[in-house]
Amino acid sequence: MTEILRHLGRYELCRRIAAGGMGEIFVAKSRGAGGFEKTVIIKTILPHLAEEQEFVTKFLDEGRIVVNLTHGNIVPVFDMGEENGEYFIAMEYVPGRDLREVLRQLHEERRAMPVELALHITAELAKGLAYAHRKTDADGVPLGIVHRDVSPSNVLISREGEVKLIDFGIARATGKISKTMSGRIQGKCCYMSPEQAAGRPVDARGDIFAAGVLLYELLTGCRPFEGDSDLETLEMVRVCAFDAPSILNHEVSDELDAIVARALAREPEQRYQSIDELQIAVTQQLYGNGYTVTSRDVATFLEQLFPKGVEPDVLRKARNSASSGPLDLDAALNLELDRLDRADATPSQGFVDPHLATAPALTTPVILAQELLVSSATPSVYAAGSDKSADPGTGSGTGSVQPVSTRPANGFKRWLAIAVALGLVIGAVAAIATWGPQASGMLTVESEPAGARILINGAQLVGVATPHTLALPAGTHNVQLSLEGYVPKSFTLELERRQELTIFGADARLTPVSINGEARRFEISTRPSGAALVANGMELGIAPQKLSLGPQDVVNLVATHPDCDPGTYTLSHSHATESIVLTLKCADSPVRAPQESVAATQETPQIRTRPIGAQASKILVTFDSVPTGATVEVNGAVLGRAPIQASFAPDDVLNVRGMLAGHTMIESTRRASSIPNARLAFSFVPLEMGCLDFRALEPAHNELAINGRWLEGRRMMLKAHPLPAGNHTITVRNPDAKREETFSFNIEPGSRCTYLGVWKPER
Template sequence: MHPTFGRYELLKRLAGGGMGEVYLARQRGIDGFSKLLVVKTLLPHLCEDEEFITMFKDEARVTAQLIHPNICQVFEFDQVGGVYYMSMEYLRGEDLRRLWKACEQKGTPLRVPLICRVISDAAAGLDFAHSLRDNKGEPYNIVHRDISPQNILVTFEGGVKLIDFGVAKAAGRAQHTRTGALKGKYSYMSPEQVAGAEVDGRSDIFALGIVLHELLTGRRLFKADSDVQTLARVRECNVAPPSRLNPQLPPGLDAIVLKALAKDPNDRYRTAQEFRLAIEDWLIQGRMSAASAHLAEFLKTIYADRLDKEARLGPLMGEAPFAGPAPGATPTSKGNNSPGQTPSAPTFEPMGKVAPMGGKSDVTLNQRATPARGEVPDPSRMTTESGAPSWRSRNGMRISVAAAVVAIGAAAMFVMVPAKKPAAPPEPPQAELTLNVQPENATVLVDGAPSAKQFKHKPGQIRIELQADGYVPQVLTSSFGPGSQTVPVALQKAAPKVHMVTISTEPAGSEIYEGARLIGRSPKVWTDASEGEHELTLQHDGYHEERGKVVVAKDGEEFNFKLHKLESARKNQPPDLGIKAER
C-alpha cells in the first residue's frame, strides 16, 4: 500500500528542498478512474506563516489562469492536515539542463533547428504570461524572473513547458527578503535585474536569450568562479556573437541572439512574441526541420534505454515505491465514505464561494453530499474529508482550481503585479540606506545576500560587504536606526597580481622596455610581470624598433616578437653565393 495524502496516493518522492517536497502521485476515482500527477507540498513552518499564505492565495488567483500548451498546468491548490499543496500535470520528460548533459554524454549534440524549436515554444509560453489580463482588461504584469534551463522542460512527446510559476514574491516575504534583494539564478539575470531596478517582460527575454546563446555555443555565457564575478559579467554584458565561439553555426542567428541580449531593454525585442517570430522566420527561410515531432524523435534516441525500461516496468521503473510518511497528518476515511472511495474537492464558483453540492446548499467542507435518487455521483462536486480545520473558516474561501506552482528551492519564479491591489497595512519604520560606493561597479552583499545600493532593512545591526575586481574587499558591520541614511564607502585598490612569463625575440639579445624602464634582454624570464596589459618596446642594433602589447594572465606564458632588419644593414652584408662552410 502506498501512503496517502488527501485523495492522492504518493508513489515516489521526486525532489525536496528548502520550501517543500515533490511527489509522483496517483489520483483515483470511481469506476477505475486513475490519473498520474505531481503533488508539491509546502513545509509545515511555511504553512504557519499567515503573511506567506495570504500572498500565496493572491498569486494563486492569477496563476490559476495560466493555461497554455507551453506552461505546466496546475490543477488544484488546497490543504490536508494543515499542509498546503498543489497538484499539477505529470510531464514525462527532462528539463533542458539535464537534456543538455545527456546529449554530451551520448556524444549527440542537440541540433540547431531543435534548439530553436525549444526556445521558440518557451517564448510562446512567456508571451502568454506577459500579456495576461484580468476580466476587466487590466494587465497582470507577470514577470518570471527565473528563466533558466532548469525551468524549461522538454517532454518525450516533443512538447516544451515552462515550469515553476507563481510564488517568487511570497517566497521572498517568507524569507524576509529585503527591498532590492536579487531573486533568481545570477547567471541568467538581466543587467537591470542585477542592478536591483524594476523589471518587465524584456528581462525574461534577456534570460531566454542567455539560454539560446549557451545552447548554440556549448558554453556558459556569464557564469564565473564566484557569484560576485558572475554578477559583474552580467552588469558589463559583453556578449560575443555565437558564431565567433561556434563557427559551424548557420548564418543569421547572431542577429537574433544579440538583439535578445542587448544591454539596454529598449534595444531588445519588445515582446516574447517578436522573439518567437524572429526564430520561426529564420527556420522557415532555412527550410529547417524543427517540428515537435522531430524533437520527440530526437529524445527517443537520447533516452532510448529509459523509455524502454519505463515501458516494461511502469513510471516507477522498478524502483522501490515511496513508503512514507506522508506530509503532515494523513487523513483517514470517515462519515459516509465507502471502502476504497476517495474524497474529492468541492466545486468553486467564480466569486470564490463554495458551490452547493448534491443539490443542497447546507453541505460543509467536511461533510459528504449524498446524491439525489437516480443522480450519478460527480466526484468534482463532492467534499473532501481531510480531517483538518476548514480553510474556508480560516481564510474566507477555498481554491480548488489550478493555482500556482511551488518552487522547491530559493529560486524566484513569477511575480504578479495586479493592476488594482488592496492597500497593504503600514510597515514598521525601517532603515532606508543608500550606499555611495567607489568604484560604482562594486557588488554589494547585505547580510550575505546580493543587494542593490539602495535598500530597506529592519533597524539594528547590518553586515555590508563590498567587492570589486581589482579592489580590496571591505566589510562594514554597524547598527542603523530607522529613516533615510547615506553611507559613503571607498574601496582601496588591490596590489596587482604578478606572474612569471617569458619574452623571446628574433634576434636574441634585444632590449625590452616598458615605457622608459628596461626590463632586460631577450630571452627574458620576467618574474614580476603584473597581471593585465603591457605595452613593450623592443630594440636591437641593425633592426627596426618594434612595439607590441602582451596581456599577462597566468604563470608560464611565453610571448614572441620578431624584429625586422634595417635596409642599410642588409646592404652591408656579403652576397649569398650559395656556398656553405663545411664543419
C-alpha cells in the first residue's frame, strides 16, 4: 500500500526532496482512471509567505509564465492551483542530474568536462532561452521573458542526455503585475550580469551573460567571479575581470576564448545581442572542429560519471514510493545531506588546471623480481628515509628502491606468509642460477651509414649509436635503427644463449629520404601548446615557431613548460618531415616521441654467427619505475622517462635519481656491474597532496610564482592547484602596478583546497 505524506489537490505528496526559506519541493503522484499514474514535482509556498500577497503574486507569475512555454529544453509546468490557502505548481519530473551535481562530481574526480560536451550543453541551453525570449502572447505581442537565474542548479541533464532549463521563479515578463520584491537583487551572485548586480534594468542580454558564465564554468571547472562573500562577488561582477578559459584549460581554443569574452562583456551593447547569436557561435565552434555530439553521448558521459545511477538514489526511492515504505536511515541521511548541501554557500571547487602538475594515481604496488635478487650481505633496497651510506652498490636518498613490507597475522596466516616467503626465496635462487651470463647473448648492430640511433624492444639506447655491441637476454627482440634523413628500419631476431649475432651488410643499409639542397623551413609546435622554445641556446619564443635550416645546419631544440619536464629534440636539414611536435611529459598526460611521417620498415636482417669472444665492453641497463613514467637522471644528466635503457662500462658508478610528480624523489648509487640482471626499478611512494584556490583581485592579472617557480603568463586565480601538504609560498607580481609581494600558506592533505585571497580592493 502506498504511504503518502498528504494530498494536495489531485496529487499525492510522496517525499519532500528539498526545503528552503520560501517553499518546499515534493515528489508526487498524479493518478487517474484505468491505473493511470504519473510522477511529478510539486513546488509549494511556505504558509507564512502565503500570507504575503506580493510573494504569492510573484509565485503565480512563475506558473503563468512557464505554463505557456512548450519547448524540449524547458521543463514543462502541467498545473497550478491552490487548496486551503496553500499554493502549488506541478511540473514534469526529470530523472537525471543538475549541472551543479555534474560539476561537483568532476571536481571530486579531478577532471574536466570535455570541451565538445560543454559546447553542446550550452547550445541546448541557448535554444531553450531563445524560445523563452521570443515567446509572445495570444495577440503576437512579445512577453519579454527573461529568466534572470541561469545557473548550474537550474539546468537539468536527463537520464537520456537531454538538457532542460528549470525554475523561472524570478523570471520577469513585460506586463506581469509582480515586481522585484522590495527592490531586492535576486538571483545567484556568481551568475549575475553587471547591470543586474548594480540593480539596473535587466533584459535578455543578462541571460546571455549568465550563459557565458555557465559556459566558462563548464570549460574550466571554476567560476569567473567568486569572492569570499556575496559583496565581494558582486564587486567582481561589476569590475568584470577574469582569466581567459584557455589559461585554465589547454583544450580551449582562441576562438572559444573569444566567444566567452564576448558573452561576458561588461557592457550589454558589447555582448551578443540575442541568445540565438551565442547559440550559433557555439554550434559553429562545435561542428567547425569536427565534433558531433548527440544526446546519447551526453547520456553515456553521465552514466560514466555516476556509475551507481544517473538518477539520485533518494529521488529514485521517492519515485518508487508506491512500492516502498518510509525512507530508510541511509536514504533519510542522504536526503538531509543533500538539503544541507543545496544550502551550502561555500565556493565551488574547479577541476585541476590542466596547465599545472598533478599527482598521478598510485597503481598497485609491484616488486620487480630483479630488484629482490641481491645478496643479503649487500642489500640494494632500503625504505624511504634510510640513512644507509651511498657507497657503490647501495641505495640512498629521501626515498629508495623500496620493497613492500608486510606484517603477517597470527596463527595460520603467519605460517602461510612464511611459506610464501620461502617460495619466493627458492624462486629467486632458481632465477639467479638460471639468469646469469650464460643466459645472455651478444648482439652487434651496424648500419650504413654509421651513427644511427638504436632502439631495443621500443626503448632507445641513450648515448650510443651504430656500430655498437651489447649483451641481451636470450629470446626474441625487436631492433630499430633511426637516423636523421633516412627511413627508419626495424628488425626482429631470435637470440640464443651464449650466441653472438651481428646485423650488417645490405640489410643494415639505410635508405636516404629524398630532399633538395635548399634551405628548409620547419614548423615546431609543442604538446601542450605554449611551451618556450630554445634552439642551440637561443630563445625562439613561445611555440609554435618556424625555423629555417640550411643543408649543413643542426640544432638542438629544448622546450620548457611550467610543471612539465623539459623536452629535447635534435633537428637537422635532412629531417624527414617539416612539422615537428615536441610532446612534453606532464603529470596528467603520457609522453610521446615527436611524430615522423616516414614509417619504419620491418625486415628480416642478415645475421652472421661468430665465436664467443671477450666479454662485452658495455652493459645495457634498463631503468623502470612503479608507477611508470618517472624521469631518470644518471650522474646529473637526464636520460628520459622510464622504462628506458642506456649502456655503461661495467666499472661505471651510477648516481641515479628517479623523479615523479606527486611522489617522493628516489636516489640510488650503484656500480653498473652490481645491478642484478642490469635492471633497476624504482617503487615510488606518493606524497600527501592537497590543493590551493587562489585569487588576486586588484590588480587582477598578475605573474605568479609558487615556491619560487614562475607560472606561465598572467592570471588572477588558481583553482584546485595541486601541492604537497605542508608550508609553501606564492609570489604575486604586477609589473604595470610596480607591485610584488610574497605570501605564505599551509596546505592540508585531502580534497578540500586551502583558499588564499590577496590584494583585495579597499573600501
